[in-house]
Amino acid sequence: MASTSNSTSSKIITLRSSDGEVFEVEESVALESNLIRRMMEDDCANNIIPLPNVTAPIFYLVIEHCKKHAEMKDNKEKKKELRSQGEELLKSDPHTYSNLMEAVNYLDIKSLMDLTAQWLADFLKGKSPRLIRELLKIKNDFTPEEEAEILERNRWAFD
Numbered sequence: 001m002a003s004t005s006n007s008t009s010s011k012i013i014t015l016r017s018s019d020g021e022v023f024e025v026e027e028s029v030a031l032e033s034n035l036i037r038r039m040m041e042d043d044c045a046n047n048i049i050p051l052p053n054v055t056a057p058i059f060y061l062v063i064e065h066c067k068k069h070a071e072m073k074d075n076k077e078k079k080k081e082l083r084s085q086g087e088e089l090l091k092s093d094p095h096t097y098s099n100l101m102e103a104v105n106y107l108d109i110k111s112l113m114d115l116t117a118q119w120l121a122d123f124l125k126g127k128s129p130r131l132i133r134e135l136l137k138i139k140n141d142f143t144p145e146e147e148a149e150i151l152e153r154n155r156w157a158f159d
Helices: 034-041 056-072 076-092 094-107 110-124 129-136 144-153
Strands: 012-017 022-026 048-051
Touching: 012 034, 012 056, 022 056, 034 048, 034 094, 056 076, 056 094, 056 110, 076 094, 076 110, 094 110
Parallel strands: 012 048
Antiparallel strands: 012 022
């Protein structure tokens, strides 16, 4: 069982990842997720809340980022640290980054969705469509002629 709590005074919520790992998380961190919040409000959560669309390694990242996001509200150094970590994850492991974005979307954590989307936007800023396709492993389904026509018609977007 993975314990992600450092405090004994706050309520602990127990969550289970899709691969069966159990997490004990402070309620304030768990409630960053609107999905978990709704499950608790609707009394759908018994003792352990299942998260069938999130694996343990990705959930570790989500929890870490939720904690840091809560700490960073008025702390510029924490903001820089969190931004740097996101950028490094995106550069070093786009697959894990993609899974993180999917988990954040599933868990409905708006603050982290905004943050991960900003990391991606900052990372892709100024890169050519060809490089973006390579980095994100997006198949180019345009013929060279179609692509040239689109680039010519929308030249203003690439200046």
